[in-house]
Amino acid sequence: MxxxxxxxxxxxxxxxxxxxxxxxxxxxxxxxxxxxxxxxTAAGLGRKVVVVDPGHGGADPGTLAGGVKEKDINQAIARRLVTNLRESGCRAIITLEADPALKPVRVMRAEENRENLYRRRRLAEQRGALLLVSLHVNSSSDPRVRGPIVYYWPGNSASEKLGRCIREALQRRTAFPCPLRPANFVVIKSPQVPAVLVEMGFITNYWDRVLLCSDVYQEGLAQALLEGIKDFSSSQEE
Ligand SMILES: [Zn+2]
Structure with missing residues (x-):
């Protein structure tokens, strides 16, 4: 006992x-x-700031087709990209969340829209961002047109480099040709911050629309954008 x-x-x-x-x-x-x-992650993105801009939002749905709103696709892929970026160790910011005033509360006049786009770009400049990626979905009167397109502002050579990195990653992941084109869009016209606008596909093409609304394709695009961003970041350190 x-x-x-x-x-x-x-x-x-x-x-x-x-x-x-x-x-x-x-x-x-x-x-x-x-x-x-x-x-x-120290050698890649480290603690750098990356700004992700989901085009449109709020009262501005962007382009529409088949009951799908562009803003919803932009937002869904922006969230996935930001999650992937944060898992890679960097400080990722979504414009519409960092400054809720950027979310349109009513239909904007042309000059208000321009001011809104300018402020999205300014946000990236003020935060000292490594880069800005603005996400959009395209539309065409020809329903056969499909696939992503990457736009850069030719006034900033680093923007072209960023565009090339993202274009190549999108080509690898989606197998679309993915053209790279210069453009004077207000949101990417920054001499300080390399910026690109990615049209991720055509909402007016039935198959693009199906893909853009699917979990697998959204994640594939988010992964491709992450790869392109990482390639660009590494190239800046060389
Ligand atoms: Zn758009």
């Missing part, structure tokens, strides 16, 4: 020590994983 009495406190001590051991082992594992991720 005496032996049994001594056994219980000993078992309790062993149990407590076991719990403590597994607690610290688990914590150590999490710490090691965090350090490992930090080390892996």
């Amino acid at each position: 005496g032996k049994k009495k001594g056994l219980q406190p000993r078992l309790a001590v062993i149990a407590v020590l076991t719990v403590i051991f597994f607690f610290f082992a688990g914590f150590g594992h999490l710490y090691a994983a965090a350090r490992w991720r930090e080390w892996l």
Whole structure:
């Protein structure tokens, strides 16, 4: 009986020590994983700021077809891209979330729209961003036209480089030719921050629309954009 009495406190001590051991082992594992991720991303995106701009939003649906609104696709892919960027260790910002005043609350006049686009670009400049990516979906009177197009502002040579990196990643992932074109869009016209506008596909093409609304394609596009951004970031360090 005496032996049994001594056994219980000993078992309790062993149990407590076991719990403590597994607690610290688990914590150590999490710490090691965090350090490992930090080390892996240090050479790539590190703690850089990347601004993702989902085109339109709020009262401005963008282009429409087949009951689908452009703004919803832009927003869904922007969220996926930002999640991927943050997992890669960088500080990713969505324009419409960083400054809710940018979300249109009513149909804007042409000059208000221009001012809104300018402010999206200014946000990236004020945050000292590595780059800005504005996400859109295209439309055409010809329902056969499909595939992504990347636009850059020719006044900033780094924008062309960023456009090339993203175009190549999109070509690898989607197998579309994905043209790269110069454009004077207000949102990307920044001498300070390399910026591109990506038209991710055509809402007016049935198959593009189906793809752009699907989880798999949205994630594929977000991954392609991440790859392009990483390639650009590495090229800037060379
Ligand atoms: Zn658009």
